[in-house]
Each structure stands twice: as structure tokens, then as C-alpha cells.
Amino acid sequence: MNGFHGLLASAGVLGGLFALLTANVFSQRFKAGVKLGTGGPEHQALLVAVRTHANFAEYVPLCLLLLAGDLYGGAPAGLVVKAGWVLVAARVAHVFGMQLPAPNKSRAAGALLTLAVLVGASLEAVYLAI
Structure with missing residues (x-):
């Protein structure tokens, strides 16, 4: 498996996770x-579903775009693929952490690992561009 296929595999898993999060929002709304909206404080499960989905949508596309750009720009394929799988693990941890009372280690680990991938991929992009 080359770098492209490795990154594509992690992106596919993330796409599947996003579809599950979307279905969960639909289910909680029903x-x-x-x-529309979250229905106020009496609908905590809907609020958690919406925020989990939105947080994923806020970070994952940019991370994947940066990782793909890094791969295209000449970053080591193994490093990019590993970062893609770290992102998968981070987002899974975050999803589980969002179901628990805050703060908790799963949510924190998911957020920090996502941020690490974002920062690392961003720095690599700038490095490759100059």
C-alpha cells in the first residue's frame, strides 16, 4: 500500500464515522x-450529538486536506499515513469522550491528538512550500 492508498483508507474510515455521527444527530432530533437547533437544556443528548458532529466537521476536513497536500508535496508517505490513523484514533476517542461527563481523558486525548495532527500537518505544509 502506498501513501495515497494509506491516507485514502483513513479518510474512508473518517467518512464512515462522520456518516454515523450524522445519523445520530438525525436520531436525536427525531x-x-x-x-432546528438543539431544543434547549432539556435535550442534552441532542446537544451532545450536534456538538460532536460539528466538532468533527470543524477539524477533520482541514486535517485531511493538509495531509493530502503534504503527501503531494513530498512529505514522507509513512509519516502522512500514520498521521491519518492518529486522526482516526483521535476522533474515535473524542466521540466516546463526548458521551461522558466533562472533563474526561478520552475527550481531552481526542482533542489534543487532533490538534497535534493539525499543527504537524500545517507546519509540514509550510515547510514544503518554502
Whole structure:
């Protein structure tokens, strides 16, 4: 498996996870009878589902874009692929952590690992561009 296929595999897993998070938002909306927004404090499960989904959508696309650019720009394929799988692990940890009372180690680890991938991929992109 080359770098492209390795990164593509992790992106595919992340896409599947995003689809599950989307389905969870739909399910929580249906259960709460809320069509728009989060329905206020009495619908905590919907709020958690929406924020988990939104947090994923805020970070994962940019991380994947940066990793793909790094790979295209000549970064070591093994490093990029490993970063892609770290991102998968980070997002899974974050999803589980969002289901627990805050603060918790799973949510913190997911957030910190996601940030590490984002910063690392960003720095590599700048390095490769100059």
C-alpha cells in the first residue's frame, strides 16, 4: 500500500464515522422532536450529538486536506499515513469522550491528538512550500 492508498483508507474510515455521527444527530432530533437547533437544556443528548458532529466537521476536513497536500508535496508517505490513523484514533476517542461527563481523558486525548495532527500537518505544509 502506498501513501495515497494509506491516507485514502483513513479518510474512508473518517467518512464512515462522520456518516454515523450524522445519523445520530438525525436520531436525536427525531427523539426530541426538534427540527432546528438543539431544543434547549432539556435535550442534552441532542446537544451532545450536534456538538460532536460539528466538532468533527470543524477539524477533520482541514486535517485531511493538509495531509493530502503534504503527501503531494513530498512529505514522507509513512509519516502522512500514520498521521491519518492518529486522526482516526483521535476522533474515535473524542466521540466516546463526548458521551461522558466533562472533563474526561478520552475527550481531552481526542482533542489534543487532533490538534497535534493539525499543527504537524500545517507546519509540514509550510515547510514544503518554502
